[in-house]
Amino acid sequence: MPVLLDPTSERVPATRTLNPRPASLDGLTVGLLDISKARGDVLLDRLETRLVADGVTVRRYTKPTFAKPAPVDLRHEIAVQCEVVIEALAD
Amino acid sequence: MLPDGWVVVLKRDCPTCTLVEPVLHQLAAAGELTVYSQDDPGFPAGLPVVDDRELETSWRLKVDTVPTLLRVEDGTEVARTVGWLRSSWEELTGVTGLGPDLPDHRPGCGSRSVEWGVEQELDRRYGERVLTSRTVELADLEDEHEAAYARGWTDGLPVVPPTEARVLAMLTGTSRAPDEVVAVVPPDLVPCTVEKIAVNAVLAGCLPEHLPVVLAAVEAACTDAFNVHGVLATTMPATPVVVVNGPIAKAVGMNSGMNALGQGNRANATIGRALQLVVRNVGGGRPGEVDRGTQGQPGKYTACFAEDEDGSPFDPLSVSRGVEGSALTLFAGCGWWPVVDQLSRTPESLARSLATGLRGVGHPKLAIVFDALLVLSPEHGRVFREAGWDRARLLAELDGLLTVPGAELSRGVDGIAEGMPPGFEAVPLPKFRPGGLLIAHAGGAAGLFSTIVPGWVSGAGGSEPTTVPIGA
Numbered sequence: 001m002p003v004l005l006d007p008t009s010e011r012v013p014a015t016r017t018l019n020p021r022p023a024s025l026d027g028l029t030v031g032l033l034d035i036s037k038a039r040g041d042v043l044l045d046r047l048e049t050r051l052v053a054d055g056v057t058v059r060r061y062t063k064p065t066f067a068k069p070a071p072v073d074l075r076h077e078i079a080v081q082c083e084v085v086i087e088a089l090a091d
Numbered sequence: 092m093l094p095d096g097w098v099v100v101l102k103r104d105c106p107t108c109t110l111v112e113p114v115l116h117q118l119a120a121a122g123e124l125t126v127y128s129q130d131d132p133g134f135p136a137g138l139p140v141v142d143d144r145e146l147e148t149s150w151r152l153k154v155d156t157v158p159t160l161l162r163v164e165d166g167t168e169v170a171r172t173v174g175w176l177r178s179s180w181e182e183l184t185g186v187t188g189l190g191p192d193l194p195d196h197r198p199g200c201g202s203r204s205v206e207w208g209v210e211q212e213l214d215r216r217y218g219e220r221v222l223t224s225r226t227v228e229l230a231d232l233e234d235e236h237e238a239a240y241a242r243g244w245t246d247g248l249p250v251v252p253p254t255e256a257r258v259l260a261m262l263t264g265t266s267r268a269p270d271e272v273v274a275v276v277p278p279d280l281v282p283c284t285v286e287k288i289a290v291n292a293v294l295a296g297c298l299p300e301h302l303p304v305v306l307a308a309v310e311a312a313c314t315d316a317f318n319v320h321g322v323l324a325t326t327m328p329a330t331p332v333v334v335v336n337g338p339i340a341k342a343v344g345m346n347s348g349m350n351a352l353g354q355g356n357r358a359n360a361t362i363g364r365a366l367q368l369v370v371r372n373v374g375g376g377r378p379g380e381v382d383r384g385t386q387g388q389p390g391k392y393t394a395c396f397a398e399d400e401d402g403s404p405f406d407p408l409s410v411s412r413g414v415e416g417s418a419l420t421l422f423a424g425c426g427w428w429p430v431v432d433q434l435s436r437t438p439e440s441l442a443r444s445l446a447t448g449l450r451g452v453g454h455p456k457l458a459i460v461f462d463a464l465l466v467l468s469p470e471h472g473r474v475f476r477e478a479g480w481d482r483a484r485l486l487a488e489l490d491g492l493l494t495v496p497g498a499e500l501s502r503g504v505d506g507i508a509e510g511m512p513p514g515f516e517a518v519p520l521p522k523f524r525p526g527g528l529l530i531a532h533a534g535g536a537a538g539l540f541s542t543i544v545p546g547w548v549s550g551a552g553g554s555e556p557t558t559v560p561i562g563a
Contacts (some may be wrong), residue, residue, distance in 0.1 A: 002235050005224040005253045007244050007290040007372040009281040076230030 001072070022084060029057040031082035035066040040088035047086060093152075093168065096123025097184055098161040100143070100154045103131040105200035108158045111175050114190040121186045129157065129203045149204035150213040156199040160184075174199035211259040221269055222255060224290055239294070244372055246364070246392055250294040261289040264299030265306060266563045273306055274313035276374035277320035278381040283309065283373045288365070291372055295365035300343045301358055304419065305365040307561040308333050308395075311421045312366060316555040322423045322547060323376045328388040329547035329554070332424035332464065333363050333395035334531050336409035337417030339561050340397035347397035349535030352427060352466065352542060363395030388426050396533055402469050403532035404476035411482055412558040419561055422464045422529060423547040423554035432471070433539040438478040441471060442485060445541065446492035450522060452545040456500045456510035458520040462527040462546035462556065468534040471541045482530060493522035524549060529556055 022028060030051055032044040048058050061078055063070050078085055097118055101108035112135045118124045119138055128134060129149055132142040143149055152159070156173040162183050163169065172179040175197045180189050204213055229238050235252040239245055251257065262269055262285070269286040276283045285306065292305050312319040312331050322329045335345055346356035354360065370376045378384060384391070400407045409418035430448035435441035445465065453461035467475075475485055497515035504510060511520065527549055534541075547554055 001231055002229040002233075002252065003255065004227045004229065004235065004238070005222065005255060005258050005290050006227050007224075007253055007287065007294055007368070009279060009283075009287075009373050009375060010225050011279065011281070011375075072228050073230045073232065076233050080232075 019083075025051070025054070025056045025084065028083040029059060029081060031059050031061055031078045031085040033070075033078065033085055033087040034060070034062045035070075035087060035089065036063050037066045037088070037090065043088045044086075092166045093161070093163045094123065094125045095163050095165065096125065098125050098127065098163050098168075099158055100127045100129065100149055100152065100161075100202070101134075101158040102129040102200070102203055103134040105157050107175050107197045107199050109134075110193060110197055111158055111190065114175075114180065114193070117189055118184060118186060122184070146204040146209070146213055147217055149202055150210075150217050154202045155205045157202050158199055159202070208256065208260065211263070212256045214259055215255045222258060222286055223270065223284075224258075224286060226255075243377070244294060244368075246367060246371065248392065250368075251296050253290045253293040257293045258286070258289050261293050261297065261299050261302055262286070264302035265289075267306065274310050276309070276313055276369060277376065278323065279373075279375035281373050281375070283313075283369065287373050288369055291368040292361070292365040294372075295368050296357065296361040297365050298343070298357070298361075301362050301365070303561050303563060304333075304335060304339065304343065304358075304362050305369075307419050307559050308362065308366045308421065309369050311419065311557045311559040312370070314557055317421050317423070317557040318554045319370060319374075320376075320381075322554055323370060323374075323382050325547060326383050326385040327547055328384055328386055328391075328425050329423045330388060330390045330394050330425075331363075331366060332390065332422045332544055333366065334408055334420045334422065334464075335362075335395070335397045335417075335561075336400065336407045336419065337415075337561070339417035345395075345397035347399035347533050351396045351399070351533040351535075359395050359397070360393050363393030366395075367391065367393060390424060390427070394424060398531045399469065399533045402472065404467075404472045404480070405482040405485075405530060405532065408529060408531045409558050412556070414558045414560055417561040418558055420529070420531075420556060420558040422462070422544065422556045424464060424544040425461075425547055426545055428543055428545075429540045430543060431540050436474060438475050438480050438485070439488070441474050442488045443492060445471075445543075446489055448543050449489065449528070450493060452522070452543065454509055456502075456504070456507060458495075458497075458500055458511060458515075458522050459524050459527070460548065462523060462529070462549040464529045464531065464544040464546065464556075466534070466542040466544065467530060467532045468538055468541050469532070469536055470539045472532050485530065486528060489528065490521055490523070494519050496520075 034040045051058050115135055126138055126140045127143040127148050128140050129143055132140045159173045161168050161171050170183045172183050177195050181187055236249050239250050267285045271285050272282045274283050292302055343358050345358040376382055398408055432444035452463045497518045497520045500511040502510040
């Protein structure tokens with residue numbers, strides 16, 4: 001996994017800012033991220049049913065554990081495959 | 092913890108290591124012997140060999156040559172010899188008659204742990220972390236070049252990804268400590284360490300030996316006198332032009348000859364670029380933000396060359412400015428234009444030609460406002476050398492040619508609104524303030540052209556040309 005050193009003054013966060021919230025989901029791909037907490041899948045299953053019924057493309061993702069940040073590879077995968085992500089945060 | 096007895100570090104790839112194989116069997120029979128192999132734990136056959144292909148033990152023992160023979164007591168090294176020298180091995184082990192069929196002496200080979208790039212990786216892996224820059228972890232499928240673009244680290248061209256190993260290698264180019272603050276970089280006024288400059292030198296494509304020049308350039312740029320904040324922020328196309336003098340220019344492979352002001356030489360290109368990237372990334376000076384250039388110029392990617400001192404008719408530019416040895420001069424330059432004169436064979440005629448070009452710096456009707464850097468080509472320089480003119484003689488000639496009655500430069504004269512404001516009509520006006528015309532010498536052997544680099548606003552209200560020594 002490549003690790004680079006930040007060449008900047010480090011006065012701004014290394015992570016990038018959130019995209020603006022879209023006005024509509026038409027034509028967008030929505031990622032559903034299960035953080036592996038109990039019953040998160042129940043919520044996301046229902047959301048997937050509703051979104052698919054509306055004609056939205058849905059992709060499912062799962063964090064290995066809710067106790068740690070999402071692996072950088074998973075974050076990158078979601079970032080390049082989806083325009084919107086919905087995360088099931090709590091049980 | 093090392094095993095007591097004798098310890099040998101070797102690699103099968105080394106002919107001296109294979110030569111001493113019978114000696115190792117002699118030692119194993121005579122006492123406690125442990126062999127660490129850097130490449131093949133199956134060698135030597137029949138002996139206890141510890142696999143050190145990861146090179147951790149070699150690195151911890153600071154082995155630079157194989158074979159290395161140690162005597163270890165209570166876990167501590169008490170004696171060491173490298174290569175094969177029978178008398179040394181016998182003295183260290185106390186065993187006589189070692190390798191009777193071997194020559195008395197064979198030098199060893201380089202340890203794998205000190206190969207270029209490997210040593211820095213081992214430092215990173217096993218050493219204490221000396222770097223303090225924030226780490227940025229990329230995904231396996233994330234393109235590292237695109238990642239640098241996405242984070243705004245580049246000038247528009249690709250950069251070398253600044254891995255820890257590359258930055259550690261870069262830092263070997265200087266004796267200065269990574270945490271030493273070199274300068275406070277505008278416009279954000281950020282204290283900038285040797286390490287941060289090394290990270291940006293990696294981005295720019297520098298080699299470690301270029302780093303001292305980059306450090307000096309950053310130091311000079313961030314002085315109040317040079318005022319890189321103003322040079323960056325101005326709407327004029329100003330940029331720091333780096334002129335390098337002294338032995339370091341040749342030592343690090345800079346070009347002072349053919350196409351010296353152009354592309355194609357790594358040292359010229361990357362040193363100038365590293366300075367720009369420090370201002371961008373550390374100082375926060377980005378185009379469209381604090382950099383307000385109306386049109387800009389290509390020199391804002393990089394503008395750096397060495398002076399051709401050997402062929403110069405004059406003393407080196409840095410020496411003329413009071414700094415001996417390796418040094419660099421920063422000049423706030425606003426472009427590059429040639430003066431073509433293929434016919435002048437006398438210094439008087441050639442000086443007149445050069446003066447016609449110099450008069451146009453900034454605007455022909457503006458005096459004293461702008462400095463200039465004149466880069467004489469070798470064929471133009473020869474005219475002055477053969478006539479015995481030194482720097483002072485040429486400067487005096489140009490000063491005479493470029494001093495005109497103030498009334499000729501007044502606003503409105505010649506049907507041009509631009510010009511000197513009221514108040515100067517009655518006095519003679521020199522084009523340049525004293526010391527405002529710099530002369531350097533560079534270029535290929537053929538070509539009766541020289542180059543004028545027009546300056547930005549001169550003096551305390553703008554930028555002073557700044558000359559600093561280049562350290563280690």
